[in-house]
Amino acid sequence: MLKTECEHYRPEMAAKVGQRSQVCEVCAIEGPLRVCADCGFVGCCESRNSQDTEHWKLTGHAVIVQLPLRETSFTWCYAPNDYLK
Ligand SMILES: [Zn+2]
Numbered sequence: 001m002l003k004t005e006c007e008h009y010r011p012e013m014a015a016k017v018g019q020r021s022q023v024c025e026v027c028a029i030e031g032p033l034r035v036c037a038d039c040g041f042v043g044c045c046e047s048r049n050s051q052d053t054e055h056w057k058l059t060g061h062a063v064i065v066q067l068p069l070r071e072t073s074f075t076w077c078y079a080p081n082d083y084l085k
Pocket residue numbers: 006007008009062077078079080
């Protein structure tokens with residue numbers, strides 16, 4: 001899915017996304033981690049305790065970015081569960 005087609009993605013998200021924590025903010029494990037593009041929440045992914053998914057359910061923040069942040073980090077939207085390109 002293209003970023004322009006995602007109702008949750010806003011272009012300014014890419015500029016402000018950063019890594020404020022080196023561990024999951026809920027269970028303190030070291031990864032793999034994702035960062036919420038909306039509010040900066042750092043959570044572990046589905047292969048651990050799925051705090052990124054919990055965050056989406058709790059807040060409606062649908063867009064996450066893979067950590068650590070690199071040129072190749074993927075962006076993902078939980079609705080409808082697809083990579084944003
Ligand atoms: Zn979306």
